[in-house]
Amino acid sequence: MAKNKFQNRGDNKKAGGPKSGMKFRGITQQLVGAFIIFMVITWAYSYIQTGKNTPTIPISEFASLVSQKQISSITVAGDTITGIKEDKTSVQSKKEANASIFQTLSAYGVSTSTLSTTNITVQGEKGLAFWGSLIPIILPILFLAFMIWWLARGIKGANMQALSFGQSRAKIIDPNDAKEKVTFKDVAGAKEAKEELMEIVEFLRAPKKFIDIGAQIPKGVLLMGAPGTGKTMLARAVAGEAGVPFLHLSGSEFEEMFVGVGASRVRDLFDMAKKSSPAIIFIDEIDAVGRTRSASIGGQGEGREQTLNQILVEMDGFEPTQNLIVMAATNRPDVLDQALLRPGRFDRRVILELPDRSDREAILSVHIKTKPLAEDVNLKVIAERTPGFSGADLASLMNEAAILAAREGRKTIAQYDLIRSIEKVMLGPERKSHVLTPKEKKITAYHEAGHALVASCLPDADPVHKISIIARGHAGGYTLKLPFDERRLMSKSAFLDDIAMSMGGYVAEKEIFGDITTGPSNDLQVATNMARAMVTKYGMSELGPIALVPEGDNQMRGIYGKDYSESFGEKIDSEVKRIMDEAWQRARTIILEKKNALIAIAEELMRVENIERAEFENLLIANGITPKKREEVV
Ligand code: ADP
Ligand code: ZN
Numbered sequence: 001m002a003k004n005k006f007q008n009r010g011d012n013k014k015a016g017g018p019k020s021g022m023k024f025r026g027i028t029q030q031l032v033g034a035f036i037i038f039m040v041i042t043w044a045y046s047y048i049q050t051g052k053n054t055p056t057i058p059i060s061e062f063a064s065l066v067s068q069k070q071i072s073s074i075t076v077a078g079d080t081i082t083g084i085k086e087d088k089t090s091v092q093s094k095k096e097a098n099a100s101i102f103q104t105l106s107a108y109g110v111s112t113s114t115l116s117t118t119n120i121t122v123q124g125e126k127g128l129a130f131w132g133s134l135i136p137i138i139l140p141i142l143f144l145a146f147m148i149w150w151l152a153r154g155i156k157g158a159n160m161q162a163l164s165f166g167q168s169r170a171k172i173i174d175p176n177d178a179k180e181k182v183t184f185k186d187v188a189g190a191k192e193a194k195e196e197l198m199e200i201v202e203f204l205r206a207p208k209k210f211i212d213i214g215a216q217i218p219k220g221v222l223l224m225g226a227p228g229t230g231k232t233m234l235a236r237a238v239a240g241e242a243g244v245p246f247l248h249l250s251g252s253e254f255e256e257m258f259v260g261v262g263a264s265r266v267r268d269l270f271d272m273a274k275k276s277s278p279a280i281i282f283i284d285e286i287d288a289v290g291r292t293r294s295a296s297i298g299g300q301g302e303g304r305e306q307t308l309n310q311i312l313v314e315m316d317g318f319e320p321t322q323n324l325i326v327m328a329a330t331n332r333p334d335v336l337d338q339a340l341l342r343p344g345r346f347d348r349r350v351i352l353e354l355p356d357r358s359d360r361e362a363i364l365s366v367h368i369k370t371k372p373l374a375e376d377v378n379l380k381v382i383a384e385r386t387p388g389f390s391g392a393d394l395a396s397l398m399n400e401a402a403i404l405a406a407r408e409g410r411k412t413i414a415q416y417d418l419i420r421s422i423e424k425v426m427l428g429p430e431r432k433s434h435v436l437t438p439k440e441k442k443i444t445a446y447h448e449a450g451h452a453l454v455a456s457c458l459p460d461a462d463p464v465h466k467i468s469i470i471a472r473g474h475a476g477g478y479t480l481k482l483p484f485d486e487r488r489l490m491s492k493s494a495f496l497d498d499i500a501m502s503m504g505g506y507v508a509e510k511e512i513f514g515d516i517t518t519g520p521s522n523d524l525q526v527a528t529n530m531a532r533a534m535v536t537k538y539g540m541s542e543l544g545p546i547a548l549v550p551e552g553d554n555q556m557r558g559i560y561g562k563d564y565s566e567s568f569g570e571k572i573d574s575e576v577k578r579i580m581d582e583a584w585q586r587a588r589t590i591i592l593e594k595k596n597a598l599i600a601i602a603e604e605l606m607r608v609e610n611i612e613r614a615e616f617e618n619l620l621i622a623n624g625i626t627p628k629k630r631e632e633v634v
Contacts, residue, residue, distance in 0.1 A: 056091075056092045182236040193351070223330075236282075291337060361382075377418065402417075450504035466479075504587050511588070
């Protein structure tokens with residue numbers, strides 16, 4: 001489970017996906033709720049009807065009770081007669097609807113004198129009894145109406161309503177909304193991107209200047225960069241700087257169950273923007289609709305194509321004088337349809353790189369503005385330790401640190417909180433409940449020690465920063481390595497060393513325990529991917545300088561088939577196998593030669609669970625290995 005800085009850091013923002021499943025569950029819940037309410041009402045009604053459990057007796061029996069003077073008063077409501085007995089209990093009976101109480105009782109032989117001494121109250125037909133008889137009819141109707149209303153409401157939520165089908169769901173940010181306003185000052189780093197976008201800002205502020213001189217104003221700007229590099233933020237900042245409304249919609253929101261909805265949403269979005277021009281339209285994740293058309297997979301292709309065409313039509317359709325700028329963001333520029341990139345469309349491209357060390361420090365400084373820091377905080381150190389972090393990662397690091405401090409009842413964030421948060425953001429939270437058996441703990445310790453040892457003995461692997469056998473996220477343990485300096489280019493020897501280092505855990509398990517667990521499976525996956533990329537993408541193998549994968553998209557490999565012949569495919573596979581085997585041998589040689597160091601590291605790991613860089617280097621020195629030093633550039 002070697003974790004280097006690039007692994008395990010997926011696109012954490014874009015989870016979610018279609019919500020219809022959730023909505024469906026919502027409706028079921030509502031139905032159950034409605035049913036329960038219905039049951040309660042029915043029960044309550046029948047309870048009221050039976051009138052506190054008054055026993056109902058035949059009219060003949062009722063009459064004889066009256067004759068025996070056991071009933072002192074009678075209430076008549078419609079055809080229901082209720083008699084109160086001497087002991088204050090009551091009995092009920094029914095009489096014929098169109099016969100009076102006197103007639104009925106007389107017919108059953110109650111004497112007139114008895115009747116005259118009995119207290120008889122007749123309630124009008126239109127009293128409670130009348131309404132009471134209507135309740136069984138009205139209630140179900142009301143209930144049905146209620147149900148229909150309820151369901152309709154639910155369905156509306158489930159995106160199926162006919163009313164607002166094609167309406168765009170754009171969120172508009174008003175330029176006068178101070179709370180929502182973002183400016184270039186809020187975006188740290190990204191100097192080049194800001195410079196490029198300044199031109200757009202100036203155009204939106206004073207379009208006339210540009211139009212008068214006949215300058216071509218871009219209509220579309222494509223922001224490209226990894227997730228969390230601040231694309232959305234930058235687009236908002238352009239709107240904020242120019243003081244124009246910002247209409248925001250995500251590419252995935254065009255996707256609908258029904259073909260044509262996406263296209264009509266696009267139309268709506270542009271109409272809306274034209275009305276509030278000058279304005280910025282921002283389409284996030286444009287790759288969701290703008291994928292190369294032929295590459296569409298499955299049934300949803302058609303709707304997407306229409307959506308894409310509509311975007312193109314709209315972009316061609318407005319004049320520069322309309323003061324609209326369409327900005328779009330993607331982290332997959334390689335899969336975009338070429339038609340989107342033509343002149344007059346998204347012909348401006350702004351690339352957002354992952355921030356380098358000084359930019360990371362700047363981003364951290366932006367995010368501490370609202371947070372009280374302890375005196376020991378040194379953002380420079382944090383920036384050094386976070387290569388590969390995006391702006392969003394850094395923002396979440398700051399937030400995690402604040403949560404840690406608050407949970408421990410402190411008023412300020414300390415350096416220690418920040419350091420602990422780095423690992424949390426990188427690898428996920430610690431899983432303290434994940435208890436290893438002593439045997440598993442031993443295997444994990446040797447596995448991680450294997451990675452660390454191999455990394456320390458190979459010249460082009462990054463130095464080890466920390467080793468841990470505390471489970472985090474998906475990893476049972478991890479070896480964290482960080483480069484001395486940020487790497488922009490990977491060399492062949494660095495690849496080979498990385499592959500060997502990934503193999504370190506596997507080899508250590510095999511050599512020490514004579515057996516292999518499922519632990520190294522992810523390591524092998526990572527290593528194999530690297531080896532395959534070396535062969536098919538970077539020309540770093542015996543096959544020579546040749547690229548064999550379709551541009552960019554690995555997922556498309558299976559669909560397009562291969563660009564190369566079967567026999568060439570075999571050569572690729574055997575090259576990959578050779579690279580893997582050689583890496584395995586290199587790792588094995590190191591582990592066997594330095595077995596004493598491996599044991600020392602693993603034993604220490606079992607004892608303390610975490611080893612930081614300084615202790616680790618001491619262990620290496622004690623076992624005759626010289627730790628790596630930063631290379632001096634000549
Ligand atoms: P993207 O759209 O590229 O995925 P976002 O613009 O949504 O990324 O960025 C996510 C969050 O990351 C922002 O809300 C912000 O807090 C933080 N962030 C990213 N880049 C920067 C930056 N350069 N300066 C300050 N904060 C940033
Ligand atoms: Zn491993």
